[in-house]
Amino acid sequence: MINTLAIAGYRSLRDVRLALGSLNVVTGANGSGKSSLYRAIRLLAEVAQGRIIPSLAREGGLSSTLWAGPETIARSVKQGIHAVEGTRRKNPVSLRLGFSGDDYGYAIDIGLPVPDSTMFGSDPVIKTESVWTGEKLGRSNEFASRHGPSARIRGASGTWQQAMTTLQPFDSMMTHCADPRQGAELLVLRERMRDWRFYDHFRTDRDALARKPQVGTRTPVMAGDGGDLAAALQTIREIGSATELSDTIDDAFPGSSIEITANDGFFEVVMQQHGLLRPLRSAELSDGTLRYLLLTAALLSPRPPRLMVLNEPETSLHPDLLAPLARLIALASSRTQIIVVTHAQPLADELASLASCRGIRLEKQFGETIIEDNERVPWEWPAR
Incomplete structure (x- = not known):
């Protein structure tokens, strides 16, 4: 089961970290970021299918999917003392997606390409990837790492072994380094992600x-x-x-x-x-x-599946069907982790009455999606 979901730099999700349970219901007003959260999870699934870069292209390219606000929002802006203004960027342009569970965690960092003569110069590129054991990335528990074209995997003895040196910027190590002999853990994690259902x-x-x-x-x-x-x-x-x-x-x-x-x-x-x-x-x-x-x-x-994501399942349903639908979702959540993104408050209320349900309510502040009453989840992104 996924315990933590992390998204940074994607549309209105400037820096979101969610703690998940077996059943999760995402609500919020129109424009609060529900659809962006859903699409971000789908993008993570596309990594395991080898389609992350084409999927971003279908959304209009990296430039149209990146967080459009300032890199940081000052406290004085949030207090209404100063207006929102652009600031000098300190960090590279980046779209980062990741998740972790009890056994494995994964993160990917996508950025802008180095200008060259190719006609595909506007394609985003994969800068870094990391796979680790446990919930939080650390120096001792990382067992697969990718920086640019180079990918390494930690062997059983604890020593790093070179897996690839010519990894293309549009290819993920999840699809090209998952090998039953050298990268068995990568293979296991990739197949889990391919099993996600939307x-x-x-x-x-x-x-x-x-x-x-x-x-x-x-x-x-x-x-x-x-x-x-x-x-x-x-x-x-x-x-x-x-x-x-x-x-x-x-x-x-x-x-x-x-x-x-x-x-x-x-x-x-x-x-x-x-x-x-x-x-x-x-x-x-x-x-x-x-x-x-x-x-x-x-x-x-x-x-x-290990994870099922339902986006607005209430569409076209009569209100009388929302309570039976909640009972059906609850039944399914006993054997698979479920995320429900919904506009229907009655459905959300029915699900929220269940002890196993985790409510996630989104709101917008200064164009940024904020999780109401959300405790900050420990998380570390891999360095470029």
Whole structure:
């Protein structure tokens, strides 16, 4: 489980350090930084996939994702004595992301390239990376380090061994130095990060794949777009918990049940609702009902991830469905760490009533995202 999440220099997240639990709910007003927090976690996951630099490019490049305010905000500015003004920069331009748990921690520092003749001169580059044991980086517990093109790994004897000297500035050591012989810990951590799952903005419009029959194969992990919904639900029924699935549907839609039909290998969801003479096909379901089925398939996965992040799961849902959704999320959090980013205060209140839930409320001060009532979490960034 991730115990600490650290983000510095990303959009409004000038310097944020969060303590996480098994179930975490992130709330705040519009513009407080919830979406930035969600995207920052996704960027961390992209490191393990080897896509961190292209992902930043899709967001408009490093210059558009960096913290746009001054490097530091003086106390006199916060007290309203002086206005916000630009100051001379003391540290290099940097976007830093990291996390740590009971066993491993990881951090990456991304900066500006050295000007040269390449046409890719505007691409951000990876300056440093570090992997360590325990929750806080220190000189004695670091076992993998990258500076520029050079990456080193500490061997079993405690001595450093050179892993690479020609690492490209757009490549992470997590993808290029993870070796079962020399970098087994890197390999373990990389696979954990690749297992993180993100669900947001399921399509429920008329042309959504979830509304149409799809070829069905065993699907222990539903796709991010929910196109394999029927196969995912049938997989839960066969190798997951059919009882939990039935109870979840009945909790949200009393007296209702779902079935999966198969025609020449094409699977489709049909739902029998209380009072109707025939079941409704997925194409006939309301947006909110279909979205709830998608969330059910995601949260009851028979192959739960180490981390699942839900962004605005309440979209299109009737208020009456928020309490059942909170109970479904609580059930899933017993086997996977969950972060919920939500605008719906009733959903946040339902989750906050659980003893295992950690509430994280964001607010904006002078353009910077601040965590309300947040204790400063110990953290060290790797030096360039």
